[in-house]
Amino acid sequence: MGVTDDVITVRRQLSRVSLEHLERAPGDSRDDLLASVTSAEKEARRLRKPDLIAITLLQRSELLLAAGRVRETIEVLQQAGEALGVLRQDDLQVRILGRLADAHAQLEDWRRVFGVCSEGIALVEKYRFRLSADYLASAYLRSRIGLYSWGVRSAYELGQYDVMIERAELSKCRSILTRAASQKQQPDRASETEQEFRALSRQIASYAAGEIPERLLARRQMLWDLMAVRDSGAQPEAFHLAAAQSTLRPDEAILFYYWLDATTLSIAVIDKTGIDAKLHRLSGNERQALDRYARNALEAGSITYSCFEPVRNFGSFLLPHDSRVAWQTKQRLLISPHRVLHSVPFHAMRLEDQWLIQRAAISYIPNLSVLQIRYSPSRTQQVLVVGVENFDVPGRNLMRLPEAESEAAEVHEIYKRNGVPSKLFRGRHATAARLREMESTGDLERYSCLHFATHGENVNSDSPMESHFYLADSMFDGLELARLRLGAETVVLSACCSGQRPISGRGMKELPGDDLFGLQAAFFRAGARRVLGTLWPVDSKAARQISTSFHSRLANGECQDPETALQKAICDYLETARDLTRKVYFWAPFFLSAIGRPDYD
Incomplete structure (x- = not known):
């Protein structure tokens, strides 16, 4: 039997051990499995295969750790690292360091966890952005995310809050930054691939x-x-907390969330001059309530108004009531959720006797790094408004939207009355061909604001960039949207589920890199700076009232930014709504996401 056959035999032996290990209960003996792995290790050393030796030692460390023999685990992992040397840094070295972090964390040796994670994260960052497809980059983090979680935890335990945030940033929607960098380059629109x-x-x-x-x-x-x-652009620039803080106004604060495991949530409050962080351990019931809420929002099957009411009480465990940073008195809040929290409307939580949106203008950001992206606001306003009431889309029996075209016409008139140039497409004139023609001639890029009143569909977790909204004659999906050239600072998607982003997909229960997919991601990639979208199916009358109030405040100059305009619009709605239409379902799906900060200087 040749060397290759011997290697295959050892790998098969390790696979059998791994399966046996998974089938046994936590307290069961694994002495026989350890003996089998020791035999495999001897054979690997005879074959003088460094990576095979390291794999056998990794398997032994897993069995030892499961048996509670933590110090032996650390010794074995150190041997694995020595056996490997400089080989296989992108996978085996990282696995060894990840297991070492697990072991040191069991001993609560946070300084050693901190050092191991520093080394491991540096290796992951070296290799992950060589994968340009977003889902591949996200999947690459799947078996490596523990290094980031322990890295965040150890920095917290050592009181190094700036390092804690910087490590969390590295695994929080980092891909959007590479796409933002690519916007600086003009894609070759005439290429054969593009055509x-x-x-x-x-x-x-x-x-x-x-x-x-x-x-x-x-x-x-x-x-x-x-x-x-x-x-694609180059690897994103390094994030520094102080740089992000310098972009904040005195009346702003950030609520920053990061999951360390299924029930342990890191919550940081950041303003221009300070930071405070806490770890909150959710009860089983609290975590189940969040998961149930996300399912209701994303699946949107047989939902009822009452499905969305529980969010009013989520503030009891999601808002940092005892923070040393006085965020409750700020006029503006930037909220950076994580994973399942992207499906939760924080602005619909109760704080004392008010909705959070009544106390502050709220926008949502995928991470803190986007605050370092600066852009110059448009000197002139131009608005494109699209509304579709009746649809003739092949194979789709789409319900009529009785308010959509009148909403679009009203938005158009609001801007015209205030002397802002506006173009209106509605009904059979609002076609995909019309939009494509405007993009090809460069007309679409001139508009500073886009408004779409139409049908949208739930995000597809396995192919989220194929999420779409409808025009009069066809659908328009995220893949095509992302290739447009937009100059819009604000895009309003007055459509069902238009702001959803997946929290799982392609066999992953959670996206380890918390990547941004869906319609809002497509508009951001095309060049938009803010997207007003919705978390679930919307009531057309509520959508019309909130949308027109939002635009009115921007058009007449009462509000200088979309965040404040949306806050005022929702507050006005709540003041005039009846008992039924004041329920969370009607007004809370509307939220504003932002990338970058306007440089008014």
């Missing part, structure tokens, strides 16, 4: 629902990934 992609998008849009050939979808996805690789 084929656009032609396929038009072809796919002509098919009835459920009849699109899989080969067309697969081909277009491949082209999109190729263009993402070609257009």
Whole structure:
């Protein structure tokens, strides 16, 4: 038997041990499995295969750790690192360091955890952005995310809050920063790849629902990934907490969330001059309530008004009531959720006797790094308004939206009355072909604000960039949207589920990198700075009232920014709504996401 066959035999032996280990209860003996791994290790050393030796030692460390033999685990892992040397840094070295972090954490040796995580995170960051496809980069973090979680925890325990935040940032929607960097480069719109992609998008849009050939979808996805690789920017710039704090106004504070495990949540409060952080351990009932709420929002099946009411009480365990940073008195809050919390409307939590939105203007940010992106606001306003009431989309039996076109017309008139140039497309004139034509001529890029009143659909967790909204004759999905060139500072999606982002997908219960996908991600990639979207299906009358009030305050100059305009619009709605329509379901799905800070100087 040759060397290759011997290696295969050892690997099969380790696989059997791994399966046996998973099938046994935590308290069961594993002495026989340890003996089997020791035998495999001897064979690996005879073969003089450093990576195979390291793999056998990793397997032994897993068994020892499960048996509570922590110090032996650390010794074995140190041997694994020595056996490997400089080989396999992107996978085996990182696995060894991740297991070491687990072991030192069991001993609560936070200084050693801190050092091990520093080394491991540096290796992961060295390799992860070589994967340009976002889902691949997210999947790469799947078995490595523990280094970041323990890195955050150890920094917290050592009181190094700035390092805690900086480590959390590295695994929190980092991909949006690489795409933001790519916006500085003008994609080659005349390339053969781009032209084929656009032609396929038009072809796919002509098919009835459920009849699109899989080969067309697969081909277009491949082209999109190729263009993402070609257009991708360099690795994101390093994040520094002080730089993010310097962008804040005295009346602003950030609520920053990061899950360390399923029930342990790090909550940091940050303002211009200070930071305070706490660890909160949720009860089983609290975590179940969050998961149930997210399912209701994302699945939107047989939902009732009462499904969304529990959020009013979530503040008891999600808001940092005892923080040393006085966020409750700030006029503006920037909220950076994490994982399941992206489906929770924080602005609909109760604080004392008010909704949070009544106390502060609220915007949501994917991470703190986006605060370091600065842009110059448009010197002139131009608005494009699109509304569709009746739909003729092949294979789709879409309900009529009785308020959509009148909402669009009202928004259009609001801006015209205030001397702001506005163009209105509604009904059969609001087509995908019209939008594509405007983009190809560069007209679309001139508009500082876009408003769409139409149908939207739930985010698809396995292919979220194919989430879409509808125009009069076809759908327009995230893959195609992301290739547009937009100059819009604000995009309003007055459509069902238009602000959703997936929290799982492709076999992952949670996205380890907390990546931003869905319609809002597509608009951000196209160049938008703020997206007003919705978390679940919307009531058309509430959507019209809130949307028109929002635009009115921007158009007449009463509010200088969308965050304050949305706050005023929702507060006005709450003051005039009846008991039924004052329920969370009607007004809370509307929220504003932002990337970058306007540089008014």
